[in-house]
Amino acid sequence: MMKKLLLVLLILPFFGFSQQLSSFDFNSLTPGNIKGQLGWDTQISNGAPPTTSNNASEENLQVTANGKNSTQGFTLTGPNGDMGGSFVWNDGLPAAWASRTSGNDIIEVEVSVNPGDLGSSSLNNFGVYIYDPSYTKVLAGFRIDESTNKLFLVAYSLPTGQLTPGNFRYDLDIVVAPNMFSTYGISYNTITGQVLIDGDGIDGPLGLPITTQPDVPTEIDFVAFSGSTQTVPNTMASSITFDNYIVRASATNTLLGVAEFATNVTSLYPNPATNEINLKSISAIQKVQLYNSLGQVVIERTTNLVKEVKFDISDLGGGMYFINIKSEDGKIETKKFIKK
Numbered sequence: 001m002m003k004k005l006l007l008v009l010l011i012l013p014f015f016g017f018s019q020q021l022s023s024f025d026f027n028s029l030t031p032g033n034i035k036g037q038l039g040w041d042t043q044i045s046n047g048a049p050p051t052t053s054n055n056a057s058e059e060n061l062q063v064t065a066n067g068k069n070s071t072q073g074f075t076l077t078g079p080n081g082d083m084g085g086s087f088v089w090n091d092g093l094p095a096a097w098a099s100r101t102s103g104n105d106i107i108e109v110e111v112s113v114n115p116g117d118l119g120s121s122s123l124n125n126f127g128v129y130i131y132d133p134s135y136t137k138v139l140a141g142f143r144i145d146e147s148t149n150k151l152f153l154v155a156y157s158l159p160t161g162q163l164t165p166g167n168f169r170y171d172l173d174i175v176v177a178p179n180m181f182s183t184y185g186i187s188y189n190t191i192t193g194q195v196l197i198d199g200d201g202i203d204g205p206l207g208l209p210i211t212t213q214p215d216v217p218t219e220i221d222f223v224a225f226s227g228s229t230q231t232v233p234n235t236m237a238s239s240i241t242f243d244n245y246i247v248r249a250s251a252t253n254t255l256l257g258v259a260e261f262a263t264n265v266t267s268l269y270p271n272p273a274t275n276e277i278n279l280k281s282i283s284a285i286q287k288v289q290l291y292n293s294l295g296q297v298v299i300e301r302t303t304n305l306v307k308e309v310k311f312d313i314s315d316l317g318g319g320m321y322f323i324n325i326k327s328e329d330g331k332i333e334t335k336k337f338i339k340k
Contacts, residue, residue: 018250019104021096025244026063026072033058034074039091047083053226055080055237061088066241068112068181073243074222078124078146080237082228087221094218097249104249107217110185110256112244113144118178118293118320120146122238123227127154130188132215138167139215140188140195145227146238149176151184155195158211165212174201177322177334179295181243185255190214198255200334205255220247266325272338275314281307283327291322313339 028038035042035058042061046053060077067073079085097107111128127143137156144151151174158165176182177200184199193214198205222242228234248254266281279285284307290299298316303309305328313321316339325333 018248018254019101020248022090022247026067026074029063031063034061034063034088041089041091043087045084051083052081053079053084056084061086067243073241075239075241076126076222076224077239078224078237079226082233083226085225087223089219089221093220097217100249103251105191106187106189106250108185108187108248108250108255109220110246111242112181112183114181114241115144115149115176116179116240117295118149120238122146122236123234124224124238125227126224126240129221129223130217131219131221133218137215139217140186142184142186142197143169144176149178151176153197155208156212157208175336178293182334187253187255188217190216196253196255266333268335268337272340273313274340277311277313277337279309285309285325286328287326289324293320
């Protein structure tokens with residue numbers, strides 16, 4: 001069920017203390033099965049019979065050379081049929097959480113993700129979930145649908161109009177850029193129950209109204225599900241790659257701090273556009289790349305560190321495009337536009 005009940009939270013700048021509980025860039029792991037390496041564990045299933053899925057295997061949960069900036073990452077392949085899924089986690093969260101500094105009652109998870117091509121025929125969906133001790137409640141998480149690259153917030157909550165709480169997904173109206181890494185962060189306040197999400201393309205952080213009693217984080221899982229429905233059954237597997245995974249305990253919101261992530265630095269107009277688009281940035285622009293929905297570079301330009309750039313797009317075909325804007329300080333911002 002999709003709901004658009006998100007609130008934009010205006011959070012005053014406050015740099016509180018946070019501590020890192022776990023961090024993996026996957027470079028210290030050996031390429032191959034992730035299970036058994038430095039506390040990583042897995043659970044895989046094809047689903048209960050009758051099921052058309054038959055690819056549940058550790059070979060679909062791999063440390064690969066497909067990470068961000070040509071480093072290693074973790075590539076997760078989903079079911080190839082109508083049922084099943086995978087859960088991948090790193091042991092030790094309960095102990096790390098119990099030993100956190102007093103007052104650091106917000107758990108934050110950040111990760112970079114490359115969803116691959118846009119418009120996959122697979123219905124798989126992937127995500128990162130923070131689970132409660134019963135492993136039935138998603139305290140906070142995000143999910144990406146492989147067929148559309150759409151991003152959803154997932155949380156155990158009670159949306160308006162629902163009689164009982166459950167793990168509901170919330171449509172963020174964001175398409176994750178194909179064939180490149182985007183960074184997203186989720187957090188859960190164990191005192192108030194507040195859920196936040198921030199990341200590329202999100203003008204936030206965004207949060208949910210607090211509707212359920214707070215709980216304790218017990219496990220953080222990379223997840224993959226079939227995505228099959230009764231009307232449209234899934235028949236194909238797809239893959240997604242994660243990198244730069246960080247877990248923190250914090251006293252205040254520190255998701256994607258300025259040192260790690262800059263958003264809404266550049267404005268793009270008009271959008272949709274027919275013949276021309278304009279970029280205007282508060283930082284000097286070093287390089288711009290335009291990608292089509294297949295992740296192919298269609299326009300690339302190195303600038304003379306100017307703050308305004310104009311592009312002729314009259315020769316491009318209609319559809320959705322993505323723009324990577326690299327500023328002089330090395331930060332990269334991704335935006336999307338529609339060519340009419």
